[in-house]
Amino acid sequence: MDMKVERDLRMAAGDGASSYATNSELQRKALLETTPILQEATEELYASLSPGSTMVVADLGCSAGPNTLLVVSEVMRTIRAAYATGDETDGRRSAAAVQFFLNDLPGNDFNLVFRSLGQLQSLSAEVMAAPPCYVAGLPGSYYTRLFPCQSVHLFHSSYSLMWRSKVPEDLSNGTHINEGNIYIGKTTPSTVVKLFQEQFKKDFKLFLKLRYKELVCGGRMVLTLLGRKSDDMLMHGDVGSMWELLAHALMCLVRKGRVEKEKVNSFNLPVYAPSMHEVKALIKEDHFNIEHIKIFESNWDPYDDSDSDVVLDSASSGDNVAYKSIRSVIEPLITDHFGESILDELFAVFASMVAKHLEIRKAKYPVIVLSLKKK
Secondary structure, eight states, X not given: OOOOHHHHOOOOOSSSTTSTTTSOHHHHHHHHHXXXXXXXXXXXXXXXXXXXXXXXXXXXXXXXXXXXXXXXHHHHHHHHHHHHTSOTTOHHHHHOEEEEEEEEOTTSOHHHHHHHHHHHHHHHHHTTOOSOEEEEEXXXXXXXXXXXXXXXXXXXXXXXXXXXXXXXXXXHTSSSOOTTOSSXXXXXXXXXXXXXXXXXXXXXXXXXXXXXHHEEEEEEEEEEEEOBSSSXXXXXTSHHHHHXXXXXHHHHHHHTTSSOHHHHHTOOOSBOOOBHHHHHHHHHTTTEEEEEEEEEEEESSTTOOOOOSSOSOHHHHHHHHXXXXXXXXXXXXXXXXXXXXXXXXXXXXXHHHHHHHHHHSOOEEEEEEEEEEEO
């Protein structure tokens, strides 16, 4: 069955041991790293509201679990702090409200999201504060229109925009073969690399165009995505190296007769991690000012908080990367394409390969964060 991103792309559902909700520490760290940028954008927009108006905020690619609540809580904490410093004559202080939309693809575990909102309401009830916050789920692809024109004040998206709207067409239809790879690896032909790059350009330009129409004048976007520090495709810590190791693990199962080689060759991830240069070039073509842009690094092992370049326990870190980070992200796509029976064996092999990779030196994902303002 051909992959259709809107139908098939989703994180591991529920809140069990292998779920995304339980294994999204890496994404939580990115949210904490970018909190000051989100606060600044939120404060500026709240201060610009007309008396009695409603501020509309949307989290694109919200997924499910504690990180979803973290975004809502952080925005509301910032707004309520600004509200508390106002005086009684301030129209915003007495009447403004916040409408929060949580967006993801239809396959997202929205049931868990809605159950979790009870925690947020309990938290809000403890804090005798206004303005009120209304939260709604919004299923759909952010590569389509989601809102009326000039209706949203703030868009937020974290660890989501590296996902493409589809696998490049000439890969999915077999015109080009990315043999033994599932993304961009050392043996990926240059023609295939170009297909991934072109798909990113199309998608990101479309994303910017759609959000420009939906944002109010002066509206903001705070976006965080996996990227690259340079134009080189396969630096030691880049996400491409991590996916290449997973491809090697799949090929190991091919050699054992557990997986058909043709199955691997027909499996390509709808993903692309751009360089800072690629991101900047596309933003300059559109009607946004770059208020802030930077790259920070995040250890592959979500539970390694050290700044050292040495991994003290590569086996433990390999397990953390495989079982407490990557599996919850990719398991649904692996299951749909290869079947559920290979999962435990695949990730055991993958964990071992990651451990050997980390013995060389620590691997760190480059993460791009940017704050944009509509002109």
